[in-house]
Amino acid sequence: GAVVSQHPSRVICKSGTSVKIECRSLDFQATTMFWYRQFPKQSLMLMATSNEGSKATYEQGVEKDKFLINHASLTLSTLTVTSAHPEDSSFYICSASLNEQFFGPGTRLTVL
């Protein structure tokens, strides 16, 4: 099946710093990628839909200036959490769309 990677798998940072998470489709091209967030003991919630070469579409309540998404190529989308705070600590998962969505392994972000 199609493979999606994420990097880094885990990151710990100080409050106020910015963190970039990469999502790559390794063996297929994806015009659309999705970014989800999962808080402990909760399900996945969609943050934004990322389209190659255009601006991302954010879900209601997600700050686009805080969660910057860049989909520069058909195999790479990045999510940058700017000025991260402890409440941003979460599990971030991306998916790339072919005929169905294929998920990356996730990135655990801990903001101290």
Place this chain on the structure above:
Amino acid sequence: KQEVTQIPAALSVPEGENLVLNCSFTDSAIYNLQWFRQDPGKGLTSLLLIQSSQREQTSGRLNASLDKSSGRSTLYIAASQPGDSATYLCAVSHGSGNTGKLIFGQGTTLQVKP
């Protein structure tokens, strides 16, 4: 607004039992429905994908059914094993590509005891 509900939230069974996980959704105009497995601290593993025109899909000991008109899906696990212990997530989409965002249920956490 689509809402996806999974019942039960948690389930504990002895090894060897057959079990059923339930998923319901409020808007029946779905494009497809997927069942995923998530191990603690890990990403998602896709188990079964059912297109809106299909009624069921099978993979090994897993069988998923879809009744779109009533807004329900079930995941049947036969002869459960301790390795099946995980959280099972149901998700629906209303399109493909750009409109294919998934809406997830809260999940059912399954524990299979040896």
